[in-house]
Amino acid sequence: MWLGGLVVKPAHLRVEPVDIDVGCDVVFLNPHDAERLGIVAGSRVSVVCGGRGLGALAAVNPSVEAGKAAISRGLLKKLDECSSVEVYPLDLPPSFDAFKRRLEGKKLDAGDYKRFISDIVSGFYDDAQIAAFLVSQLHHKLSEEELGYLIRAMVETGEVVSFGEPVYDEHSIGGVPGNSKVALLVVPTVASKGLLIPKTSSRAITSPAGTADTMEVLARVTFSAEEIHEMALKARGLIVWGGALNLAPADDIFVRIERRIGIDPPAQMVASILAKKLAMSVSRLVIDIPVGRGAKVEDEKEATSLASMFLSQASRLGVTMRVALTFGGEPIGFAVGPALEAQEALETLIKGDGPPGLIEKACSLAGLVFELGGVAPRGRGYSLACELLRSGAAYSKFREIIEVQEGDPDVKPDDIRLASRQFTLESPRDGVVTSIDNVAITLAAKAAGAPDDKSAGIKLHVKTGYRVRKGDPLLTIYASNDARLHEAIRIIEEYNAVMIEGVIVKLLP
Template identity: 55%
Template sequence: MGLEGRPKLFEVRVVDIDLHRNLIIMNTSDARELGVVANNVVLVTLGDKSAYATVVTSETITQPGVVALSKQTASALGVSEGDKVGVKPVGLPASFNALKKRLHGGRLSEGEMKSIIRDVVDGVYGEAEIAAFLVSQLYSELGEEELSYLIKAMVETGSRVTFEETVYDVHSIGGVPGNSKVALLTVPIVAASGLLIPKTSSRAITSPAGTADTMEVLARVDLTMDEIVEIARRVKGVLAWGGKLNLAPADDIFVNIERRLSIDPDQQMVASILSKKIAMGVERLVIDMPVGRGAKVKDASTADKLAGLFIRQAGLLGLSIKVALTYGGQPIGTTAGPALEAREALEALIERKGSRSLIDKAVLLAGLVLELSGRAQPGQGEDIAREVFLSGKAYEKFKQIVEAQGGNPNVKPDDIQVGSHTFTLSSPLEGAVTHIDNAAVSLIARACGAPYDKGAGVRLHAKVGYRVNKGDPLITLYSSSASRLETAVRLLRDLNPVVVEGMLLKTLP
């Protein structure tokens, strides 16, 4: 990074804002004197500590000689109100030429990739440059070597965890509404079988809920690394959010941009998943890859290609891996949205029955983990996992996990609040459900407010193959906001996510 001149000293104010990046608010005259404008990056220093921050200018928020730092920036520097910090403009990052090379489709060396990721993590790059790096992958795929360089760089720029025993995990690439709740069954089945499964998950990117969003309805997910390690060692299982653990921190930065652009490039997705797992100490991993109309992966040939990418990269990184191609042609279970999914998962665990797509998928994935561990012979894992589920051991383990993460282990499904504003669409005719549009269900659930409104989402009263009568309920929308529900209802009518067909298609002439 090129630096010009000596830093200028400013008195500090700390402001209560957090936009997931370091910010510094400067008086316009001070910014002009330093030769910086809004969205430029400056180096802020206090003693031997330093942080890059994005400039915001104002003529009234701060006076000349005073800067306002976001809480994130102040925390990084250990700054208190009234301290003096140095502020210095910075030149082009050392990795800028490598970034331009990537944008033009050039192949990056390991050193070039590492320099880009380091500058991303250090806050040198703004949102525009990071978005450009991600979008470039949609039009110019990373080579296999480049991808391995990216994964290693993402791991090396963050923290790593080690356990005394083998660590297992299951991760879904997502893309199917209702999928987030599967882990709430799979993890306790695996943990109840005596295997260590400290699962860290991201929040939703394009879906109505991520596993962290759904588990957060029942217990804390913003655990510290020490808490995760302690809980995992004590009860074998954890369901936590990985966003504040400094595990592959570049990934959290990338996900924040991906979420806003509603993109998830395949190779970046592979890097995201494998870097987080390696940083968490995972040695044996099952990847769930839903395949079907409306899923991220639409067909078997695409699935085989992506599975091969996971398997080759895992081999390079020393991971034992199984990739499960699962049915993704319609939502998993009957709900989509954090609170609704938490209810459905809890009902299944307590009653040991429920939607076949939910239970069968959770048992299948847990069985594959048992086979990876050697606890089950190939082809026998699913039966053993189902027995653990049906015996009630999975529910008892889930209660232990919830309690260890600060939740109420005796919570019942009816205790979980869902959105108070609802709308139910009824079937216009007698017939059978022939199609449910995954993408439309996700869009409608998000229009209701999911995942940020925990009680928002949708409930499906009929799945593909179900017969319905005219007037039977097809789908119910939930929201905590009347205006959001109104918007979602309009979207529901436009997208028609649940298709019912009778015997008569049309008459001629």
Template identity: 50%
Template sequence: MEQRVKEYSVSVLDLNFGKPIVVLNEADARELGVTPGNILLIIHGDKQKTGVVMTTKTMVNKGSLMVTNELANALGLKEGGAVGIKPLSIPPSFPALKKRLKGERLEESHYREIVKDVVEGVYGEAEIAAFLVSQLFYEPTEEELTYLIKAMVETGSRIVFEEPANDVHSVGGVPGNSKVALITVPIVAASGLLIPKTSSRAITSPAGTADTVEVLARVDLTIDEIKDIVKKTKGVLAWGGKLNLAPADDIFVNIERRLAIDPIYQMVASILSKKLAMGIERLVIDIPAGRGAKVQEVSKADEMAGIFIRQASKMNIALKVAITYGGQPIGLTTGPALEAREALSALITGKGSRSLVDKALLLAGLVLELSGRVPAGSGEEVAREIFLSGKAYEKFKEIIEAQGGDPNVKPEEIPIGKHSYTLKSPLEGAVTHLDNAAITTLARACGAPYDKGAGVYLHAKVGYRVNKGDPLITLYSNSASRLETAVNLLSQTQPIIVEGMLLKTLP
């Protein structure tokens, strides 16, 4: 006979810890046999959620507990309500997780169990981190990758659109890349194709597309809001984290962000599971390759492209991969507000940094060709016509307005960091090197992506001629202490190198 679950009265703790928390009186914790960090199952009516245990002697009386807002909302709990709680034993998927940590192959059912337990909150951060890190040492097989993608899709919602949905997604790893979608998406939408673009926030970079768009409009849209917006505009630029699409991915990304890792197979699973759940039928994948990028060699980009192509064919997604130049930052800016300014300026004027504009038109053209809207080889030309005609800017304004932003905002009206520092050239010469990793480090040191106004502005790129005293890089931050840290890093990281004609004289 099943033991009756003891009920506890509830109070709601108005704090956000980034994870569901249950605060118990120490006496109740001892009675239940749990300690801080253990996982509890909280039961309210027909709803169940898990929470991480914290204990107290004085904040909560015996027979009562506190839950964070996240848990209260998920369970439909109100102050003074009652819940039952049960300590969780070893999860059913734990033996499979242990096998994965040893590099042993798993079956489809194993991945289903692991992903289900991750989504239900059975595992803590340590177990999830171990699962992700294991992929750096023991790569899954492609068959296992298929199992993982399917499991991630099956544990969440799915969207079905009334017409074929297109998308373009970059694997990232190059500073300044997040703003490309702000030009590509309105070009594709202006052509009449449906492009419901969702993206994650930054993992290891100073800005993800969602971070940059959020400077201009809401990105935390619901499924119904996305459907309404694309009916009106054909395009959307949303954050995928609120949609319950492949929800395990959002949990994985949070851990990856904290560890500053992005395992290749997990990245493929992340992208394709989100696109499948979003109802995407035609997808262009951008893989930047070059020194300092996430993918440094073209041969490695070819390998990654092959993984995407084989997995997409199993998922019935029409896919094309573009391997693009990633040896230096895209455009002149890195960081949410700076990138939003640069993309908006390019849309308004029809001009901009060649690396930004050319890449955006190239990717938009590939989407147009993949859809069959234009003949092969003519996509970029058609995309350029839409961009230069102003139709892309008008479409962008429609999308921003539909997402609750100001469609008439001007680039100079977007606030950037109030504190700044400019590095000047020590000599006359040419810029011979820009270090992607150093630019990323500096932008994040300034506070990006959480400080939307933080980032790096490049006054010069590789090949530019400069005079002594000319500005090379400007750092922006809303925090004076963060800016000071970033300035101290400048000499250590050498993000930009200027060389003159004379290297040295002998004797």
């Protein structure tokens, strides 16, 4: 057993569960035990039970009885509720040599990635080291072979859910405010034709809402793999959070750290998406890459390069895929933030109609899934999807999905709670809306509290091309307290989030 290169006399410590959540696995030790074992507060340790070791953060507390280890609930669950453990100081993980070579830009092989990802999942790397690995991808790009090794390693270190039939999915790389609600239209539309689409979604990384954040406004999104298997076969469609499952668990670690440092490296994005899809046995997949100013991908050349990366890996992994480059130059629909987006998606499904951009995108993506599944011939999927949305079939299926996910299928848009503090930005002049800044809307919505505060966000009253008069509402900010509201207002004004230009540019003579 690896003990970080240190020889320490084994000592069995009785386990004392502790209800504490500091965002990582922690073991609390009595100062005398810590000194005897050579463990320093704040260092990483290996907690061993039944021959299996997991990494954790060491904390020293005199209130812990000597001979005991107070272990956080999350770590104890991973250790299968052990009654006693051994705790050893950690030096460097076994895969540390591979880790250093990756930081230097050297290529790793399949074995390197398997050991490295296994050590990450076991908790042997801290957040700073994992962040360094993620940042390294911005400076030393992964080769196609390395990316394939990384994806397979991420899948192999977790569980795989099998359904015994073809599994479909649609996934957007995100990066455009208001985009998280699209899946709430696509999934029930696809499922209404009988295709199996158990969508596992992430929470927001750099945006004001992830699909899981938005769906959670309407229904529970945290389930076990066994529950998901049963629910998916019953409803044919789900929208759940993938982070609660042991599916490609390294991805959940990567996403948590990416969110904290505000990056989403392209290769890691591809690895994260495809690893999660493979873990759900997805074999037919539509990828959406929004393109436009202020999106993750700002030009078509970059989007085409990213699409090629997806298609190349899909070919290697046996996934049938189509990639759609979609308009991402301004927010999707009018709502930004979990509650506001859930409200807009629900309104659209109930009416069978909604913001043109939202309808266009949802029908296009659902249509591509239909074409992959042979439900519609190539080029005819869009019209079928729009018909299902207009007819109410998609809404009927969405009600089933909400119910199976333990939500209220009778929920109405007005039932959704929005933050109590509001501010409406008005047009300073007559004119035409010439642009809406994605970056400004994203930053302001996050400053208002989204996605952690699901009731916070921004509701737009205009889109590019709208004519406005002085005093007309442009957008409304929702926040739960004045401090957040004022910060969001400051960002909107500083960035000039909504540009209004006069109709007359010049008079002659």
